[in-house]
Amino acid sequence: MAVNDDLKLCLLKRAFSMFDSSKQGKIEKEKVRTILNTMVYSYDDKELETLLDGEDNEGTGKLDFDSFCRVATHFLDEDDEALQRELKQAFRxxxxxGNGYIPTSSLREILMALDDQxxxxxxxxxxxxxxxxDSGTVDFxxxxxMMTGD
Incomplete structure (x- = not known):
């Protein structure tokens, strides 16, 4: 099971919905830049602009979730450090x-949030x-x- 991909999708959904405050299923291209700034260590601005323009066929200045995912994963795939930071944040x-471990009941919540099926x-x-x-706890x-399959 590729939990890593599920986790990325979960993080992207959360980020997208935070910025889609009007719940219209679209966010402004500029907000994609903001999200990437928090999730990705570094990226090429011109490359981002090209990708954003390519996904915004109608010239609305907005992207739907699928378009947003294509742009974000292009950069996320290159930056596993960012994913590790996100995982550390989720664990915390x-x-x-701050004990360095979480109860398996919390792990159950995380897994259910990633895949409700x-x-x-x-x-x-x-x-x-x-x-x-069988300690009932999971350390970082x-x-x-588990999350990265490493």
Whole structure:
């Protein structure tokens, strides 16, 4: 299972909906630049402009979610450091005490947010694979390994 791709999609959906405040299914091209600034370490501005113009066939200055994904993943695929930062941030949200681990119940929430089609059995199976010592917790390295498949 390519959780890495699911995670990217989940992050992109979240970013897109944050900027699609009117819920019209479109965001301004300039907002794509803002999102990339937070998610990607560096990118070529001219290359971004070319991609944005290519996706904005009607010249509206706006992109739908699919167009946004094509532009963003073009740069995200080149920047795994950014993905690692995003994962670290997601992990910290659930590791409120800063213990360096999260309970498997939190991991279940993360997995369900990434793929709402997962059955309880599939979730249990995935968690059992990650929490091999049956401690009921997952540390950041285990979390990273699960999310990136490394």
């Amino acid at each position: 949200l659930y590791d409120k005490e 997962l059955t309880p059995d599939q979730l249990n199976e995935m968690i059992a694979e990650i929490d091999t010592d 390295d285990e979390f990273m390994e």
